[in-house]
Amino acid sequence: MERRWISGNDFTLLENGEEFFPRVFDCIAKARREVVVETFILFEDKVGLQLKAALIAAAKGGAQVDITIDDWGSPDLSEDFLGALRAAGVRVHSFNPGPRPFGLRPHLLRRMHRKIAVIDREVAFVGGINYSADHLGDYGPEAKQDYAVEIHGPLVAEIHRFCHAALAEGQRYQREKRQWWRSRKHIRAAPDSVPPQGSADAMFVTRDNRQHTNDIERHYLIAIRSARKRIVIANAYFFPGYRFIKELKRAARRGVDVRLILQGQPDMAFVKTAAGMLYHHLLHAGVRIYEYCERPLHGKVAVMDDDWCTVGSSNLDPMSLSFNLEANVIIRDRAFTQTLASNLDKLMCSACNEITEQSLGELKGWPLVQSFLAYHFTRRYPRWAQWLPRHVPRLLPAAPSASKPVLSTAFGDTAREKG
Structure with missing residues (x-):
């Protein structure tokens, strides 16, 4: 389609x-x-x-x-x-x-x-x-x-x-x-x-395993590269590919206010561990990370600048980006984007803990090895997925x-x- x-x-x-x-x-x-x-x-x-x-x-x-x-x-x-x-x-x-x-x-x-x-x-x-x-x-x-x-x-x-x-x-x-x-x-x-x-x-964007294998991720990347003021991504399962991480870091370094809202009370134990392995890489580049702690976060939404946003089923992890059949709506509308942005701002202010490099402490020993392996896994899994x-x-x-x-x-x- x-x-x-x-x-x-x-x-x-x-x-x-x-x-x-x-x-x-x-x-x-x-x-x-x-x-x-x-x-x-x-x-x-x-x-x-x-x-x-x-x-x-x-x-x-x-x-x-x-x-x-x-x-x-x-x-x-x-x-x-x-x-x-x-x-x-x-x-x-x-x-x-x-x-x-x-x-x-x-x-x-x-x-x-x-x-x-x-x-x-x-x-x-x-x-x-x-x-x-x-x-x-x-x-x-x-x-x-x-x-x-x-x-x-x-x-x-x-x-x-x-x-x-x-x-x-x-x-x-x-x-x-x-x-x-x-x-x-x-x-x-x-x-x-x-x-x-x-x-x-608006645009209806899906992911499948034949004709549209990376459409949702591709539209995220286009919007991240185009962002000039702010990026807010709230996603339940955050472990995206290397290109995605690289573009977020580039956006933060060129002065975009990049914020991630991730699970602080995950419904599966490994979720926080997987995302946490990327925290140092992102924080060091200037990305701000908030953990939502009231209950498990299940949302898959994002806001970029004043008039771009997305709502859908796709997480930002290997399952959604490389295997599952997914569907998102991408919306260009200032009023609706402001509505979603206000909701996410409220979430960050009232129900999230901001993670800082100081609160994480120094990365060394086994956590350093885990972080290294996780970061470089994100460079390889999209290619591996094509062989399945x-x-x-x-x-x-x-x-x-x-x-x-x-x-x-x-x-x-x-x-x-x-x-």
């Missing part, structure tokens, strides 16, 4: 599940023609049950409803849950399902990590928020800090086309192709374009877990990792 700037869009920033879930569930439930949802994680907790109810309401109202879940990220859905969706006419697709020998899930490097919803080709949602209760504040100390955007305008048509192309590509490899096409509902024809709804220019098998995405009907799923807040970390 051609990457191009599309004008005439309107964006609303949605922070955490408290803002995101009510909007997306309401739009889905009121759908008249069509709902397409992609998500890495869907849990059978109170949020997953609300999504199920909204999807069923849309299907019973006459809309064609497709939801794609990742087999690695959403492994524990019961037959009751899936059966109720199927009975209402909802088509539930599982991305790259496969055998689970000894309960293991071997598709760690084959993940559909996108979070997208398109309703009636009129509104779309893109971001980093999964359909799980750990995106709500009442989940407790492990509740995630995250973002999504609600989109109106011509970009919705671009996202709609992408989602249907992804469904068609995945279904090309289905074993029960004839059954699925027989059950396909007719969609009323929609115009080729969606009328303008605002003043924002590039899988063909498959979509199959979602199958229930062989074991009874655990509900509510009792989910283990295995499926929730790096969502």
Whole structure:
């Protein structure tokens, strides 16, 4: 799909599940023609049950409803849950399902990590928020800090086309192709374009393992090189490639105010260790680093200067930049960029600890060796990743877990990792 700037869009920033879930569930439930949802994680907790109810309401109202879940990220859905969706006419697709020998899930490097919803080709949602209760504040100390955007305008048509192309590509490899096409509902024809709804220019950028292997990282690098005043990147899993680190250091040295908001209370222990190995290199170049300490940071957002920002699913680590299927929206709009920048400024002032070279202490001994290896690993892994098998995405009907799923807040970390 051609990457191009599309004008005439309107964006609303949605922070955490408290803002995101009510909007997306309401739009889905009121759908008249069509709902397409992609998500890495869907849990059978109170949020997953609300999504199920909204999807069923849309299907019973006459809309064609497709939801794609990742087999690695959403492994524990019961037959009751899936059966109720199927009975209402909802088509539930599982991305790259496969055998689970000894309960293991071997598709760690084959993940559909996108979070997208398109309703009636009129509104779309893109971001980093999964359909799980750990995106709500009442989940407790492990509740995630995250973002999504609600989109109106011509970009919705671009996202709609992408989602249907992804469904068609995945279904090309289905074993029960004839059954699925027989059950396909007719969609009323929609115009080729969606009328303008605002003043924002925007681009929908994805990453896959064939045609668009580095598009998201490339657009980050273009924006970093062009920045003249400020760069603020808030990212949950920060361990980018060598070029990325080099460009951040160059920006700081030419006088750009470069700030990173990273996890201070990570949901996985190694996350802070991996990022921390790069701290000395970045701080020495003048990059300012803030650790968000209220709860686990799950966001994947950035602001550059006054009118460029991005919100999406892509972390800045080897998994997202070299393996996962990801989707980000890049926005050129002064008002929306200011809204996101103000949110991140508030985060830095009220919920973060700034890391300094003095607080880190001298780098020597084993930490020095670790830092050296980590820094030079970032120079090599993109090249290594090119030699790994590039899988063909498959979509199959979602199958229930062989074991009874655990509900509510009792989910283990295995499926929730790096969502």
